[in-house]
Amino acid sequence: MTTRVELSPSQVQRLVERARSGDTLAFDELVSLYMDKIYSYVARMVGDPSEAEDIAQETFVKAFRNIKSFRGASSFQTWLYRIASNLTIDAVRRRKRRENTISLDAPVEGGDAGQITRELEDVTLAGPSGRLETAELQRHVHRAIQELSPKLRAVVVLYELQGLSYEEIAEILRCPLGTVKSRLFNARMELKEKLRDILAESDGG
Amino acid sequence: MKSCQRCQYEVGTRAREAELPAAVEAHLASCPECAQFARDCAATVAALAALGDLQAPQDFRVTVRERVRRDCQVSKRLAGREVWHMPVLPARQAYVAAAALAVLIVVLGIAIHSLMPATGMALGPAMVQQPAGAAGGGHTMPASFVQPMLRQHQGMSSASPWHHDAGYYVAIND
Numbered sequence A: 001m002t003t004r005v006e007l008s009p010s011q012v013q014r015l016v017e018r019a020r021s022g023d024t025l026a027f028d029e030l031v032s033l034y035m036d037k038i039y040s041y042v043a044r045m046v047g048d049p050s051e052a053e054d055i056a057q058e059t060f061v062k063a064f065r066n067i068k069s070f071r072g073a074s075s076f077q078t079w080l081y082r083i084a085s086n087l088t089i090d091a092v093r094r095r096k097r098r099e100n101t102i103s104l105d106a107p108v109e110g111g112d113a114g115q116i117t118r119e120l121e122d123v124t125l126a127g128p129s130g131r132l133e134t135a136e137l138q139r140h141v142h143r144a145i146q147e148l149s150p151k152l153r154a155v156v157v158l159y160e161l162q163g164l165s166y167e168e169i170a171e172i173l174r175c176p177l178g179t180v181k182s183r184l185f186n187a188r189m190e191l192k193e194k195l196r197d198i199l200a201e202s203d204g205g
Numbered sequence B: 001m002k003s004c005q006r007c008q009y010e011v012g013t014r015a016r017e018a019e020l021p022a023a024v025e026a027h028l029a030s031c032p033e034c035a036q037f038a039r040d041c042a043a044t045v046a047a048l049a050a051l052g053d054l055q056a057p058q059d060f061r062v063t064v065r066e067r068v069r070r071d072c073q074v075s076k077r078l079a080g081r082e083v084w085h086m087p088v089l090p091a092r093q094a095y096v097a098a099a100a101l102a103v104l105i106v107v108l109g110i111a112i113h114s115l116m117p118a119t120g121m122a123l124g125p126a127m128v129q130q131p132a133g134a135a136g137g138g139h140t141m142p143a144s145f146v147q148p149m150l151r152q153h154q155g156m157s158s159a160s161p162w163h164h165d166a167g168y169y170v171a172i173n174d
């Protein structure tokens, strides 16, 4: 994995100021700083890597287009996550509408091709793991996250995987702190049940 | 049972915290069910943390750079284009402007009328009723035919401005 140079809040602020005045090079630096985080978040939310790439790119294009409206009331990172969240929610809703018309259980044309594609996507989304059994476990965890409702999924991804604070998540999702905490609790309980067997297996083996 | 519920809620919400309240720790030490719950929670949180960050695809930054550049070019083109905007006036000014426009139209109409040549063409195809005393009375005929006759009837010269006649024609049209 490429190591990104961490910038101080004031250095980020300077880049944002330059980008606000139309400096595309400064904005390019900001893209480089946040692209893995935003891509990760979106990919864990939508599950499909190519859709995630589109949404994550759109997040940055939209951010540049609207950067003059960014007043710095929240951090630039929080603002980016909020844009990504809105685009992701739209995508999840669109998909839900599609799924209402086409059943996911319907046989895929061309035999096992669809299943293979899904497996490949799972491998891509399983993270940079060296050990096969770890990759297998990560696929299960990734799938379990996908089965959560979008509201619970967003909180669990932002807190457990992205390491954001309750306060940042509340700002991104525009909901009270108590709601973030209770969603996190519910998500953990659901995941604990879904992963009970596989975790016991990996612990024993 | 109540203390188990309380304990599991605390463990579930504080799953990533290093320390638990002393009362919760004491309960965990004496309750195998809650101790198992705590181990399951810890394993779940650890499995989630192990997923970690994903890396954006290789060409991600370049694609965003290209899209932003294209976006900038479109914005510049739009900014460079001459766009005519309707002036937006406050309500009171809009009434004044509308009244001024109406006056202007009336004045212009009168001016155009006064400059028109002394033929009946100005009235176009409008049908004009002849005055009762003119010829036959009550018949309708084209204005181009009636106007010269009326001028003769009233002893006007052909050079007379038309607007003197306008009121007359309107009157008989009513």
Ligand SMILES: [Zn+2]
Pocket: B003, B004, B005, B007, B027, B031, B033, B034, B035
């Ligand atoms: Zn207990």
